[in-house]
Amino acid sequence: QSALTQPASVSGSPGQSITISCTGTSSDVGSYNLVSWYQQHPGKVPKLMVYEGSKRPSGVSNRFSGSKSGNTASLTISGLQAEDEADYYCCSYADSGTWVFGGGTKLTVL
């Protein structure tokens, strides 16, 4: 049950697009299309942004999109806005029958 690997930080200017990667193994990300992404602002609870790899819950902006290739999932945020500045976590269901999170990525909007 090793944590999924995410970059510690990414940054971008307003209006730009950024992509956050999430690398796992053939026992989690690679085996299932069950990666979800969460946004967490400081002092707040996590918010579901993407589930089943690429689906958005009702109310989540279509600027957020998810994808997967092999053992790596990605979250892309287009048209960056100041309010997007937050920590982002990926999570995958795993062969162990439980879930595993990534270490988190701090997004800075310059």
Place this chain on the structure above:
Amino acid sequence: EVQLVESGGGLVQPGGSLRLSCSASGFTFSDHSMHWVRQAPGKGLEYVSFISNNGDRTGYADSVKGRFTISRDNSKNTLFLQMSSLRAEDTALYYCVKDLRDKYSFDYWGQGTLVTVSS
């Protein structure tokens, strides 16, 4: 409106025990698997445990297996986490989390209850 309210956190000595509770409302509790996720101060999210909607299946992260036990009382819409043999590294904010049914993801989170393990 979905509400998840955790309680039971506090300061406990290493080796001690604590029982967390989560009172759920605003949805049909018995239809959903439930989870515990924790976050150490200033750190990332860590998955802890899940229980199926009727309690017949449970799962644990390796870091807590054998020390923590998850359970639920569907008649009282309440989720529990019994924690024993607590260690300093268990210090964290513990979130009660509702699953997005059949989607293997988490759509509602409580505000969390803080567990501090220290002598």
